[in-house]
Amino acid sequence: MFLDQEHIERLSQGAQVLGGGGGGREARGLKTAREAMEAGQVRLAALEELSPDDLVVTVSGVGAPSQSQAMYTAEHYLRALELLEQRLDRPIAGFIPSEMGGSAAFGPFLAAAVKGVPVIDAACDGRAHPLGTMGALGLDKDPNCQTLQAACGGRREEGTYIEMVTCGTVRSASRASRLAAELAGGLAAVVRNPVTAGYLKDHAALGTYTQAMELGRALLEAEGPQGRADAAARVLGGEILCRGTVTDYSLSTTGGLDHGRCTLTGDSGEHTLYFYNEYMALQQGEERLSTFPDLIATLDGETGQAVLTADMAVGRKIAVLRVPYGRLRLGAGLRSRKDYEQIEGILSIPMTPYLAGLLEG
Numbered sequence: 001m002f003l004d005q006e007h008i009e010r011l012s013q014g015a016q017v018l019g020g021g022g023g024g025r026e027a028r029g030l031k032t033a034r035e036a037m038e039a040g041q042v043r044l045a046a047l048e049e050l051s052p053d054d055l056v057v058t059v060s061g062v063g064a065p066s067q068s069q070a071m072y073t074a075e076h077y078l079r080a081l082e083l084l085e086q087r088l089d090r091p092i093a094g095f096i097p098s099e100m101g102g103s104a105a106f107g108p109f110l111a112a113a114v115k116g117v118p119v120i121d122a123a124c125d126g127r128a129h130p131l132g133t134m135g136a137l138g139l140d141k142d143p144n145c146q147t148l149q150a151a152c153g154g155r156r157e158e159g160t161y162i163e164m165v166t167c168g169t170v171r172s173a174s175r176a177s178r179l180a181a182e183l184a185g186g187l188a189a190v191v192r193n194p195v196t197a198g199y200l201k202d203h204a205a206l207g208t209y210t211q212a213m214e215l216g217r218a219l220l221e222a223e224g225p226q227g228r229a230d231a232a233a234r235v236l237g238g239e240i241l242c243r244g245t246v247t248d249y250s251l252s253t254t255g256g257l258d259h260g261r262c263t264l265t266g267d268s269g270e271h272t273l274y275f276y277n278e279y280m281a282l283q284q285g286e287e288r289l290s291t292f293p294d295l296i297a298t299l300d301g302e303t304g305q306a307v308l309t310a311d312m313a314v315g316r317k318i319a320v321l322r323v324p325y326g327r328l329r330l331g332a333g334l335r336s337r338k339d340y341e342q343i344e345g346i347l348s349i350p351m352t353p354y355l356a357g358l359l360e361g
Contacts, residue, residue, distance in 0.1 A: 095111050
């Protein structure tokens with residue numbers, strides 16, 4: 001299926017909600033889609049159209065969207081792709097995104113249009129996540145696995161331009177890509193982790209573009225902000241846990257990632273949202289109401305649009321959507337205990353005790 005403007009609008013709306021507070025900015029995603037459509041056609045293909053030995057690579061942006069100098073362009077994407085292709089022994093047969101999000105969902109579009117290679121209806125993860133290893137399809141489970149990642153970003157005129165290729169373990173290569181984004185001013189385009197279609201079948205989140213477009217269609221057809229929130233809950237099998245006004249908000253950036261907390265006050269009392277690029281937990285007093293990889297998404301109380309963690313502000317009215325992780329399309333990269341322990345250290349909140357049925361290692 002070749003994608004048109006109607007598909008793009010639906011995908012953008014649905015992917016923003018699936019970003020769960022992260023996944024990149026709507027404007028950047030739409031800009032990437034527009035550039036891709038100008039460069040060629042973007043075809044969405046089912047994974048079954050590929051042979052098991054065909055090569056698929058992940059295309060994504062990496063970094064902290066709150067940084068004022070954060071940017072990457074079409075040229076950054078294409079240069080990162082060129083750098084990776086120079087190290088491969090066979091052609092690329094398909095592209096996937098690392099995650100769903102307002103920008104992330106469109107990550108593979110430009111490469112697909114320029115190369116005439118399809119975007120596969122799959123993602124490393126059907127929602128957005130903070131760590132590169134979470135979008136690595138479980139490759140990091142093998143300590144002997146060596147992967148390739150190419151990153152490019154920054155402005156030459158400001159001395160922040162960087163391009164690099166890393167070969168190493170998934171964890172070391174992901175840290176290097178995150179460092180490249182930090183050095184580039186906050187964001188970098190990354191092309192990474194080539195795998196076969198056969199591997200993808202067993203480790204990726206399948207049908208994610210189809211799901212995002214179905215969600216987006218429901219959102220566009222809904223009336224008013226409450227109608228949009230209810231539509232998102234209905235399509236994804238979730239619920240609106242609370243509504244209210246932001247009364248406290250703090251954000252810091254460390255290691256190329258935004259982290260902080262947000263307090264929401266409404267008729268049902270006070271709730272606290274913790275985030276690490278994406279929302280990691282929702283709490284009321286001592287009661288934990290939701291823990292990542294549950295989808296925790298904030299919707300603007302006046303427009304019903306999804307709100308990024310980086311765009312939260314005191315006085316903003318929001319509704320909080322929660323979808324249990326068992327109802328989401330998740331990839332194999334979300335099962336590593338090490339990743340959640342890292343987030344626990346950053347946010348100083350427990351996570352692993354709430355995820356006993358999910359984690360490995």
